[in-house]
Amino acid sequence: MGNKMLADNTTVSTESSSRKHKKLTQPPTTSKLIEQNVLPAKKSLIITYILWLVGGMFGLHHLYLHRDRQAFVWWCSLGGYFFGCIYDIWLIPGYVRDANEDPRFVKQFVAKLQLHPTPPYSGARLTGEVMIGYLFGQLFLSAIPQTITAGIDFTWLHWCIPVFVSLGVWTVGNIGRECGVWWHCLLGALVIYPVRYLIYDETYTLLLTAVVSALIFDSKSKQWLRTPPRRRGTMERSVQIGGAVCIYLGLFSCMIFFNGTITDEYGSEVPIREALQNFLASAWWTDLKQALSDTLNYAKHNGWSQVWREILESMDVHGERNAYKVLDISATASQAEITAAYRRLSKEHHPDKAKDEAQRAAANQRFIEIQQAYSVLSKIKSNRRRKNRQFTEEEPIVL
Structure with a gap:
């Protein structure tokens, strides 16, 4: 009995050790492989400068270096109000070394x-x-309808302005190897924003909100990003950047639609x-819709080829109608x-x-128009006769 129990224990321990050995030796899963910190593809300094030259105002070189936040900021502010783009000339070598994790x-x-x-x-x-905090706050403020729209008063949306100010501060604060949490920026913006009831100028209110939010972020939240930034895939980056761009353009469109004016x-x-x-509601738009329909x-x-042919004829691209006129x-x-008319x-x-120079100039202009009209019509007639002759020669003889 004792020998049997000993044998069972030996079997159990052997199976347990084999399972542990199998667990240790089996290859890691795909998700674990993705999470490993592999070295990124090397970025070229020359390509970076070329992209800066071509689209530096829109942050194209930062997209290439996977500095997506800075690329978005550059796109929003046209290269950091142009000065940031110029300053990048001296900073790009460091950006490339950072992207390559150079020793x-x-x-x-x-x-x-x-x-x-x-x-x-x-x-x-x-x-x-x-x-950037001021820019985001000003954009959202400008997008809020200033009048009652569809029976709704949107003035309560002014309390969302600190959210956008803090987002601008936080976005710039998390560029590169520095980071911080968003709620510190938001708390600072919310605390100072009620000063709008004392300062009736929204310009100073927004500026003060952005300054306080940035100071609190720098003093309480800012820290080093000690680990290398996570390498996101193309799809994830596209979704994030595309979403941010859509929100920005949506606010810009609201600003134009609700508060824009024309003279x-x-x-x-x-109002636009x-x-x-x-x-x-105009007759011109109604006629255009009917024409498109x-x-x-x-x-x-009849097919789009026939439509295109008639469009070209109506546009009188050869000048035939004008020549007849x-x-x-x-x-x-x-x-x-x-020929007789010519x-x-x-x-x-x-x-x-x-008789005089003025009449001679007008007559010369008219004479040139007559010659050009005759040349256009003669050329068109000649081409048509040649095509008709070819068509007649190619017709089969019916017996």
């Missing part, structure tokens, strides 16, 4: 970590936080929303009638018959 960059970064427990003060970064010929301002409504129906029955003849005129008008408007 020199890593050594310098470790030295910074040892020298400064938290990132030191940077006037450029603080200024950027304030400016009419009398000097008075007309009202102008658009009047345009959609008729064109679509015609294309369904210049020679004052009908569109069914023969070549003999065209000779008659050439004699009538010949520059030599003009």
Whole structure:
């Protein structure tokens, strides 16, 4: 009995050890492989400068270096109000070393970590936080309808302005190897924003909100990003950047639609929303819609090639209609009638018959138009005769 129990225990321990060995030796799963910190693909300094030259104002070089936040900020502010794009000329080599995790960059970064427990003060970064926070807040403020729209008063949305100010501050604060939490920025913006009831100018209110939010972020939240940034896939990056761009453009569109105005010929301002409504109710737009509908129906029955052919004819790209008008003849005129009209008008408007310089200049212009019209019609008639002759020669003989 004892020997049997001993054998069972030996079997259990053997199976347990084999399972452990199998667990240790089996390859890691795909998700674990993805999470491993593999070195990124090397970025080229030359390509980065080329992209800066081509689309630096829109952050194209930052997209190439996977600095997506800075690329979005550059796109929103046109290269950091142009000055940031110019300053990048000297910073790009460091950006490339950071993206490649170059040993020199890593050594310098470790030295910074040892020298400064938290990132030191940077006037450029603080200024950027304030400016982008102000930009986002101003954009949202401008997008809020100033009048009651669809029976709804949207003035309560002013309390969402600190959210966008803090998002701007937080976005700039998390560029590169520095990071921080968003709620510190939001708390600072919410605390100071009620000053709008004391300062009636929204410009100063927004500026003060952005400054306080940036100062709180720098003093309470800013820290080093000690681990390398996570390498996101193309799809994830596209979704994030595309979503941010859509939100920004959506707010910009709301600003134009709800609060934009145009000046009419009398000097008075007309809201773009009202102008658009009047345009959609105008006879010109109604006729255009009807014309588009008729064109679509015609294309369904005759094909788009026929539609394109008729469009070219209506545009008179060869100048045939205008030539008939210049020679004052009908569109069914023969070549003999065209020649006769040309000779008659050439004699009538010949520059030599003009008495003074002014009349001679006008007669010369008219004479040139007559010659051009005759040349256009003669060329068209000749081409048509040649095509008709070829078509006749190619017809089969029916016996």
